[in-house]
Amino acid sequence: MLLQEAGAAPQGGLLTPHGGLMFWTLGIFLVVWYILSKYAFKPITAAVEAREKSLEDAIAAAKADREEAQRILEEQRRHIDESRAEAQKLIVEGRMLGEKLRTDMIEETRGQQQEMLERARREIEAEKTRAIFELRREAVELAIAGASKVIEKNLDDASNRKIVESFLASIPVSTPKS
Secondary structure (H helix, E strand, O other): OHHHHHHOOOOOOOOOOOHHHHHHHHHHHHHHHHHHHHHHHHHHHHHHHHHHHHHHHHHHHHHHHHHHHHHHHHHHHHHHHHHHHHHHHHHHHHHHHHHHHHHHHHHHHHHHHHHHHHHHHHHHHHHHHHHHHHHHHHHHHHHHHHHHHHHOOOOOHHHHHHHHHHHHHHOOOOOOOO
């Protein structure tokens, strides 16, 4: 019996138009369309629009962040360039200051050297004068001692010394040439 009922089925297949099936399909479609347009399309559309708006905002924020990052990068590069220029300036100033200090120290050393030479010359001259004075004094002493031996009598020490000193003072002093 099943075989007979199967044989009684319409012969057109799935794509053959049937009026009753088309009516019910169209009716169900219109009812579902009405329900969806009444309750579902507005929230779905609003959700899609909200999602689209949030994506646009995210894109705009990303673009603003990118521009800010680019600005910060340029500012950092500028700071680095300024720092390099400042470092070069400090290096040049340091070299100049070092050279100036070196020159000043050389000049100061030369001045100290000249001062030491002048002081040594003055000390040598003072020692020379003192030595000549000592030699004269000893010559006076020796002359008095020799004269007293020759005369064999001791004259007044002060008057003898005065006579010999006046004699030695009258003799020109010759200084050796250095």
